[in-house]
Amino acid sequence: RKAAFAALRDVPPITKDGHRLTLMVNAGLRDDVAALDVTGADGIGLFRTEFQFLVSATLPQRERQQRLYKEVLDAAGERPVIFRTVDIGGDKALPYLNKEDSDEENPAMGWRALRLGLERDGLMKVQARALLEAAAGRTLNVMFPMVSEPWEFDEARALFEAQRTWLEGRGRKMPLAIRYGAMLEVPALAEMLDVLLPRIEFLSIGTNDLTQFLFAADRANPKLAERYDWLSPSILRFIARLVSPTRDAKVDLAVCGEMGGRPLEAMALIGLGIERLSITPAAVGPIKAMTRSLDRAALTKYMAGLLADPPRDMRGALTAWATENGV
Ligand code: PEP
C-alpha cells in the first residue's frame, strides 16, 4: 500500500467528478519540508514555529529564527508556506520564558499563543522581523493562533505592519506581499465571522483545539479520548456553517487539525464543502487515494440530508455510504 501511495505523488487530488482539492502538509522542523517532495503536496498549510522554541534550551534569537524560516521557504520553492506565529504557553510551557506564570489550572484555556504574544510583544516583534526578512522578495503568509476576538487579529497584524515599516526605514528588503490569516480554534470567533472575514485572507480551522473547546473536553485526557467523535453532528454542523460565508468573502478556508488526515473524516469535510486540507505528511497518500475515488456532488447531497436529521451514529452512516459508493 505504501508503494501505491508513493505512486500517487505526481497525481493531483481530484475527485471522481473533477473537483480539484488543495492538499498541504503540517510541518514544524527544517527536515519536515522534505515531505513536500516525497508526497507531492501543494504546500505547507501549517508551519508550527513553536517547535524551534520547544526543542531549544534557550530562547532562539532572531538570526536563528530567520535562518530556519528562510531555509523552509527556499526548500518549498514556489509552494506556499503558512507560518503560524508561536503557540506557546499553557501546556507548551518554555522553562526559559514563562516559568513564573506557568501556574495555571487550565493551561489549554490559559495564557498561551496570541494571548501571550500580544502581551510579551518583544517576543512577537522579534519573530515578525525574522519572518519579514526571511521572506524578502517573496510572499509571506502569516497565521495567528488562538484568535478569540477580531481585535486580537488587528493587534497582531498591526504589530507586523509596524515592524515592516521599521525595517523598510532601515533599507531592508521586504516581502513582495504579506497575506494575513487566523486560526479558528476558539468557537467564539465563529460568532464574529462577519467582522473577521473582511480583515483576513485565509482562515484555518484547528480541529484539535476546536473540538476540545466545543465539547469542553480536554484533548489530552485519555478518559475523554473516545467520548466525542470528530464525526459528531455538532462538529460537522459547526464547520458547515463556516463554508459559505468564507467563500462569499473570497477567504481561503482550510482545516489543519488532525481530523483532516483521517480518510473518513476528510471525506466528511469535503462533503461539507471544505476544499483545502493541511495534514500530517503520512496521510497525504491515503487522503489523495480517497479523494480520487469520491463523487463529491453525491456526497454533498447525502451529507446535507444527514446533517438535517442526524443519526446518533454519524460515523456508522458515513462508513456505510463510503462502502456503498466505493470510496
Ligand atoms: C489545532 O488546534 O487543531 C491545531 C492545528 O493546532 P495545534 O494542534 O498545534 O494546537
Ligand code: MG
Ligand atoms: Mg491549536
